Amino acid sequence: MATQIVMDHTGDSRHEFDPADTAAVAEAEDRFKMLTGAGFTAAKRLSEGKSEILRSFDPTVEETLFIPRLRGG
Amino acid sequence: MASSRFNGLYNVETVVCNYAAERRAQELLRTWLSIDQCEQYDAQGFFEVVGSDTGKRYRIYRGHVFNIQELDAFGEEAFAWCLTLHGLFATGDINLAQKIALETFERRALAIANRSSKSTWRQAVRSQPSWLP
Secondary structure (H helix, E strand, O other): OEEEEEEEOOEEEEEEEOOOOHHHHHHHHHHHHHHHHOOOEEEEEOOOOOEEEOOOOOOOOOEEEEEOOEEEO | OHHHHHHHHHHHHHHHHHHHHHHHHHHHHHHHOOHHHHHHHHHHOEEEEEOOOOOOEEEEEOOOOOOEEEEOOOOOEEEEEEEEEOOOOOHHHHHHHHHHHHHHOHHHHHHHOEEOOOOHHHHHHHOOOOOOO
16 A cells, blocks of 8 residues: 655645555545645655655655645744 | 633643644654654754755754754854744644755755854853753
8 A cells, every 4th residue: 555645734644545556546646736736745755764755646656745835934 | 601611622622633733743753764863853852864955964953943953064053944834733744844855955945944144042052041051
């Protein structure tokens, strides 16, 4: 199972999908496009505390984190 | 009376929700930290990251207002940065966003952050009573 984690006021919301399920993958891709289109940054977790920014949807990524837009404090 | 009782219940509910959100956010943060960062965070209340573009070191303290220290070559604070999220988020989420931003798109993140004119922390410590480090 792959997981999309969206930061929100509850901490986060999680959406799991099976990468082998075409309909679920399409839904996850729609979510990816919707969130990044709204200004969220998508990042995937690598090993040992490293991460990488995702520019496009990749169904093989196990864990994608969506970070809301940043601003100066 | 009814109104104040309602407000009291609302406040308790808000506190419980905030606590739950913070606990969740802290758990998420820990899964994205390296083992060294996690140990540092537990022991000292901050973790260090290396900027993706400059290689500079930053210390991210648990917090969300000017909680990022840019370190100089001696490991001392050169500046403090303020970078947060649009909207209301738990501190753990903000600190995780700061970590990922500095480690993957440092220049772009700092372009929108606010920087202190000089070391705010060192200045504050100097003006504090002697029992502070």
